[in-house]
Amino acid sequence: MRIFDPHIHMSSRTTDDYERMAAAGVRAVVEPAFWLGQPRTGPGSFTDYFDSLVGWEPFRAAQFGIRHHATIALNPKEANDPRCRPVLDLLPRYLEKDGVVAVGEVGYDAMTPEEDEVFAAQLALAIEHGLPALVHTPHRDKERGAERSLAVVAESGIDPGRVALDHLNEVTVAGAREAGVWLGFSIYPDTKMSPDRMVAILRRFGLERVLVNSAADWGRSDPLLTRWTAEAMLTDGFTADDVDRVMWRNPVEFYGQSGRLDLSETGSADATFAGNSILRGGS
Template structure:
């Protein structure tokens, strides 16, 4: 099974996770910007974070045979902090980097006026830079938040084919499908979406325009959920070609719109260094990275 995880926060994960993902079939991923669990207090902290997403994490992933791409943004939760508004001025120079294949996560957390402003500004950046957009739908009052998000997307003038609304469920999938945007689903151990529900949604709505991810942040999550969705699909009667479409072809099609995807297999080099730092130890390839 060949897997492209279109939304996973590897900054929160260990090298054991990378090894397990490689062994499960993950060959590529996109890591979107997100809230780190504790408020950042200055724009400088975003500079360091963005630099890690275009430098250190791609290096770390490559040691396990995985291509790492990223999406950059001022996330919805921190859009409410006036100390961080300058992040919007910082973004344009990062959006020119080869590893950046989208803008995200943007969207709503509490649906405030500040979040409105940040969402509209970053959709405008996406139009200017010809990049896809990964949109976070709020965890509270999801239906209303999704409808409001779709209104702002329409007002921005961006092509809906360049937009994925994520964290969807049975209540919101139809309105997103009708909008022409991509529909994204985060599969978690206890919340959001699980594998049997995901298979049922796919059986009802089909595979076109659908993205499934593990998100896998610092909370209770599982970086192998994409693989587990694929296994559940096969048990439910989907074909191997169906699984390939959902877990590889669809994310390649969506993020390929950036013109920046590199899906070549990275060389695993146990002696490699990034800024003087190594990931592997003892001069041996990482477990699970040799295929």
């Protein structure tokens, strides 16, 4: 089994996590730029962060045969801080980097006028640089947030097939599917989706344009939840080819639109998966 996690915040994870992920069959990841928990106070801290996403993290991942790519953006939460607005002027420099495969995460946190402006500006950058866009739907008032996100996407003129609307759930998936965007689902304890809920959505809506990610970050999360979802699919009767489509071919197709996806020299360590204590944090 080969897995491509299309949304995981490896800056928040240990090197041991890379080792566990490689053993579970994860061969490629995309790490979106996001809010780090502690508010940043100026553009310089973003420069250091973006540099780590295109430099240090690919190096860490490569030690375990995992290809690391990034998406770059001013995240929705910090779009509300006027001290961070100059980051928009930094983005074109990073959107030309080889390992950057989309603009993201963009979208909404609290659905403020400031977020409206920054969201629209970054979709324009995606069009200008020929990149897909990864859109974050808000954690609160998700249905209205998803609807508003789709309206901004439509107004921007970007091809909906170059947009992934992420953190969807049972309430928001139908509207996103109708709009023609890619459907992103985060398998994340307590606050987002579970493997069983994801399998039920796949049964109802099919496999086309579906991206399944762990969104693992500094919160209570698990970077192996893509693997557990794949196992749940097989248990429910999906074929190995179905799993490969969702967990590998779909993210390759979406991010491949950037023209920068490099999946050479990816590892193949999943043979050690069964019974390997490292996967569940054992010693």
